[in-house]
Amino acid sequence: MFEAIKLLVGVVSLIMVYRTITGNCNKYLAFAICAIWLRYFLSAFHTITYPPLVAGFSINALGSIGVAGLGLLLIPTAVFTLKKLFPFYVFFTAIAVSGFVNMQIPGTINALVKWCYFLVLAGALFLSIRSQGQNETFKKLLVAFFMPVTLQVLSIVLGEAKATEADGSASYVGGYNHEAAFSMIIVSFIFVVGLTERQSIQFRTSLFTLSIFLLVLVNYRTAILTILPIAAVFYFSQIEQRLRPSQKAPVLTIVTMVIVMAFLALSFTMRERFSDVGLLISNLDIIFKAPMYFSDAEQDIMSARVYIWSQYINAYSNADLLHQIFGFGPDSWKTQFDLYAHNTYVSYLYEYGFLGLLSFVGMLTYVLFLAFKVSDSRLSKILAFSIIGFLIMNLATMPLWNIEGLIFYAIVVGVIITDSGRRRSVKAANSANVLLKGNQ
Template identity: 55%
Template sequence: MFLLVKILFAFISTILVYRAISRRCNKYLAFAVVALWLRFFLSAFHQITYDPLVAGFSINAIASIGIAGFGLLLVPRNVLSLKTLTLMYAFFASIIVSGLLNGNIVGLINVMVKWCFFLSLTGAMFMAIRKVGKDEVMRKMLVAFFLPVSLQVMSFLLGEAKASESDGSTSYIGGYNHEAAFSMIIASFTLVVGLISPKYIRFRGTLFLLGCFLLVIANYRTSVLAILPIAAIFAYNSMEAKIPQRFKAVFLISAFFGISLIFLLLSYSMQDRFADVFVFLTSIDDLIKAPMYYSDAEKDIFSARVYIWSQYLYVYSQGDWLHQMVGWGPESWSGRFPKYAHNTYVSFLFEYGLVGTVIFMLAVGSFLKHALRIKNRRFALMLFASMLGFLIMCFATMPLWNIEGLILYAILIGNTIAPVRLLQANESHAPAFFSKLVRL
């Protein structure tokens, strides 16, 4: 039954994407739209596209390799050599060194293909934004999200639900394979809507609220937590634009307490789902210990994430100095641990060592700083909050481990490094307090 729904909406999405890229769309923007749509399209039919087809590669894997390769050929070399990407290339170098020293060639290839996908999409977005502006790019990219968004809505209406693998709770994910990857798709959709300037598209606020609602029914706690900073800034920017200058200070104080109250109400209404999060935050000191000292009850906290982290950190602490510096190699967790780390920072520390993790954090910090320097203060604030939300997501899952998460990060970085002078000139600036924050 739901397969027919998938086929119908897949056909409709194909037509919409064709119309979008055939009308006033440069080749870089067309590539970005098609790359996203193709990934979402193939993932919707995971029963077919996830199985090995040729030499152990699935249709999904072949498509990802093709997109990464074509994108790197399409994007000009001077874009790939931007100084703002220097720290990312240093991070890539640390991955390569770790893979070669540990002889983990297969894992190295798998990881670098994913990062090449990220690079090609980021470069294409950079060029597209430079040519037509970020609002037009974001508006066109919304078409690529029609299929996953519509399928999730239909799965909710038709009662096509999936039991979460972690705790058996209900997740509506439109017939996709896993709630983690799917929630990143919806988070990307919500982000794209949030980054578009007010009044540039119709029903912007409604679409943003739809994205937040869809994230909640996707029922992946990490993504719900990650969207909170984005939702708070979206609401703040939307209201602040309508407040006279003389009332800005009063509005700032009121907004702070209002958002805090809403957060408390949401926390109370979803306390059963997020109970483990609060248990973790209130007992974190007691949980910092070797895995063999965890009780059965402690092993279940936060869907066993804390226990999993302790396993990785314990093995890391027992390693020699070389492994602590460069790690055990890309995807070296496979075969050593029953599950992946469910924490980007813990995973990077184990796989790429202290060197790779520090370089990655420096790269993240540089992008945060770059976002704060964007002249359009409302856009800069939204982008900065989105990056913070992504970092929250990385704390309890691994978005940079799969293509869907890399798409989300590419959207963030593409908007961050694109030329500031092409942002919409008619957007008003944010309040003076934010300007002071930027100068710090």
């Protein structure tokens, strides 16, 4: 029955997308909306779109390849030559070198196609924001989230839950395959709502609050930790904008106390889900313990994540110098371990080596630095805290392994390079503007 509901909601969302992109919508935004909608639509029917179909590629994979290829043809070359993207190319080079050294060609192609998907989506949003503005871009982009958000609400109403934890808790993921990927859809939705301006959409604050509630019901604790700083900045800014200067000090002090109390209340109600986090923080040295020395109780910490990390770290530390520098290659973990690392930094250390991890951390740090330089102070806070939350999330899961996580990161980076792009060289600015106007 729920599959039929998925199809119906999918058709309705397609009609909404068509009406949006045929209205006052530039072609770059239309591309971004269609790309995101297509991913969410295909992922909803995972029993059909996940299994390999042609030459080992699934329908989902073929869709991602198609989007990346079309984006490369659509986005002006000048966008890809922005100096702000240089740290990303350093990281992409590290992936390619690791794959060449280890002759992991299929894994390398797979990894680079995913990052190409990210690059074209970020570029499309960059051009759209410069053309129609941030608020208009993200108001229209919300239509791409109609299907997954609606399906989650319906799954809650109809009791369509997925049992995912040993403690008996359930995840409401709207019939999608995994709560990790679905949580990134809701995180992206929260972020996009937060980027729209006041009174630009009806019931904006209520919609933002509802999305926070939906994320909690996804029951994926790392995503909840990611969104907390974004939520705090959103509510804080909402109240601050309504106050006169003389009212700000006393009122914001009270608001801060309320936010802290709300955080403590949430922590208490979900204390069993987060108890392992405190245990890990008090025993950080356990991460570097060899897997063979883990007790049964220690293997269960954070749903066995710590035990999994130790396997990767132990394999890396016992490798020869070449593999420690360049790693074992993209997707090499699949031949050595039963489960992916559940930690982006640990996984990249194993796959891409010291140089790969260094370039990845450098890329993330650079983006955070640009976020702090954004001219709008409120937007700067939202972007900076979003990135900080995302960095934390990567400690306990791998959002960038999924296209859904790359979509979120592309939205963040698209906004950042748009603002910082105004400070780039005059020559690059003129090139992008001329190409943009000529293609409208």
